[in-house]
Amino acid sequence: MTAFTDTDPQHVDPSPGRGRPRDPNLDAAILHAALEGLIEHGYDRLSMDEIAVRAQVGKGAVYRRWPSKAELVVDAIVMWRLARSPVAVPDTGSLRGDFDAALEAMPDMDEADGAMFAVLLGLLTAASRDSELTAALDANLLELARSTIRDVLERAVRRGEIEPGRDLSLVPDMMIGLNLLRIVAGQPIDREFFRRVIDDLVLPVLLGPDQTTTPSKRE
Amino acid sequence: MTAFTDTDPQHVDPSPGRGRPRDPNLDAAILHAALEGLIEHGYDRLSMDEIAVRAQVGKGAVYRRWPSKAELVVDAIVMWRLARSPVAVPDTGSLRGDFDAALEAMPDMDEADGAMFAVLLGLLTAASRDSELTAALDANLLELARSTIRDVLERAVRRGEIEPGRDLSLVPDMMIGLNLLRIVAGQPIDREFFRRVIDDLVLPVLLGPDQTTTPSKRE
Amino acid sequence: MTAFTDTDPQHVDPSPGRGRPRDPNLDAAILHAALEGLIEHGYDRLSMDEIAVRAQVGKGAVYRRWPSKAELVVDAIVMWRLARSPVAVPDTGSLRGDFDAALEAMPDMDEADGAMFAVLLGLLTAASRDSELTAALDANLLELARSTIRDVLERAVRRGEIEPGRDLSLVPDMMIGLNLLRIVAGQPIDREFFRRVIDDLVLPVLLGPDQTTTPSKRE
């Protein structure tokens, strides 16, 4: 189940010599069919038969590439995610500037994106029983967001805007977690919300005094 | 589909008088059977037939009360949540004291709880297409956690520990969101983690200087 | 299961003293409802719930009178049968005259009758696993027809039209069997057919020479 960690969605091409080679167009066709179905029906109501029909492909071709519906759908979402954003935030010279730049670069959510978020959540949770799937999603989606934020923070530390000793490891997760909650509650993730997160939570944490000098009692 | 918003899990009693009334014991029996099955197998592998057999009940009795597996399971989880904790945090006289008390009152997660969280999350996702279901889960589970935290914060404001003008509306969601993320990632929610959230994020935000006096530029 | 042999469809009225007496109107209402449903849907598709609703009666009232759907339907058909024909063939003074009279007295089959025959057959066959039910149908429906024919034959024997020693026991069954076959094959039972049966089969058998003097070899 190494599918998710590969940048390339398709799996090993075992013996490149003998026989008819796989049609590379089919990978994309299947992923797009999965994505469309996902947006229309959600994970549960999406059937592999429908994906195959949509992609004008036999079910064999699908299962030759992905071992299960769950994993196909994960790859479909990863593809969607990768195609969506540059992810890299430019260095503007200041922490707040970086956040402002990120906000401005943030794409407007259209309807499909909203549906996609819902689906994504669905996947995360459907995956919660399957540790490999969870790990894969974590690596591909959550880590992607985490590292983007981490980059911004590290630059600020290097600039001296943030005290060097601070443990900032929870900050990215805080931001991601808040977004997750918005998705769960069915609320939109827009610039307005993001700005409040930055102003009311992130900047106070980063720029405020270090509270760890007077920690709560430990047992 | 007003089922979820009722405190009482069973639905409308259409014409009270005519005909044999529903056996109220069955509601509980079915919910418990659903919960047991949920913990053992997870949402996908749980079958309505099994629930009926476990509860020593005909399938008709189940479908007379809940129109689908998903909605039954939602109610089962709501019941589980409600039965689990009073959630009220005692007033210790200080913000940090309240948090410490909450940490200590926090129940140890046993295996069933872990499974339950996973299931719960699974449900959130299954619900993401059904706005009523989402709303119900939100109202019953998320709001419950939110209000608990809000109480603690409001007490601190009244005591003068937190500056009165601060917008604290995001703080509860921040804490909940971080937990959600842990669940998604399959990591445990233990006291250690919670303490870090409080020390590294919550207290700095609450007790630090108000950053909103120098907000990021607004377009 | 003495239901079928009673002229009166309802069963024993055990203790005529205490308690509210059964509403005698319901017997007929239920039987008619059963009959209507039978004609509309056939035996299999007819449900006890529907009968109860049609008769504006609780299911309890039905099962208080008949122990099962099969037996209710049998009684419904017996009722229909009894209400339909005088059955007695007048003595015209000659065998052929009696048959002619029977033919003329024979009611025209309307559409409902056709459906009824089909249902009747259905019942006969549905009953074939239940010996008591079979016996009841036999006694109530087949024997009714048998005895009518037997009367005509016995009169002819007394008149001397038929040789006294002949074994005529198969003749009624022959006539009934031919009708049964018509029903099975979905063909109408009309006067034309009946006349052919009488002319081509019954009269030759009754009036022809006794073949039993030269029987086929017995092993």
Next chain:
Amino acid sequence: MTAFTDTDPQHVDPSPGRGRPRDPNLDAAILHAALEGLIEHGYDRLSMDEIAVRAQVGKGAVYRRWPSKAELVVDAIVMWRLARSPVAVPDTGSLRGDFDAALEAMPDMDEADGAMFAVLLGLLTAASRDSELTAALDANLLELARSTIRDVLERAVRRGEIEPGRDLSLVPDMMIGLNLLRIVAGQPIDREFFRRVIDDLVLPVLLGPDQTTTPSKRE
């Protein structure tokens, strides 16, 4: 619903190139499983699930071939009937000799056959609402018996044993009808009964004087 009239029980093979062809072994396996269950439990108590399990087949494979339980069972009975007897009666040189030969060739009814007859009858009834089904049963079962008897009669006419002008069309139906009645009444169809039918009814009709010269009055 042309299934029943086909000699071959399975239905149309829609496009005989594309896709995996239906496994022809399954047709037989399912039919035999149906037959076994039919004999053991009768029509009502026979379940499609049991048939599928017995045949080691998924329910899908059953419903892909037959649209309902009733129609599967009809085909199962047709198969049973076809496999049972060559039905041809040898030419012994005389009418009575032919009948004697038929009697001797007549297989002893074992228990399964008795059950089968009952089931068969049950099917006729279930079929009585569905004219196509009725027609199919007629063609496959009744006509088979009719033609066998007709052969014997035609030979006798050719030999001159029976007057050439006689309308003998009712004779086969008379014999079949009597058997049908026996089945309905739950009585055995044995050689003794059959001999009485031949001696007391069939031979008198065939060899006696033609009564049609003095028919009953026509209106």
Next chain:
DNA sequence: AGCTAATCGAGACGGTACGTCGAGTCTTCTC
């Protein structure tokens, strides 16, 4: 009049079968 008991309509109950649908595998023929 009160008491007892069986009735009534209504509808919930356990159980069981129905016919459908989905996941993942296998098998045919064609390219």
Next chain:
DNA sequence: GAGAAGACTCGACGTACCGTCTCGATTAGCT
């Protein structure tokens, strides 16, 4: 060999029906 097509097993789904049971509300006879 890969490709489309579609049959295969397995198992859950939600529905419908049977025959029973349980409500509150009648409706009699008996005290």
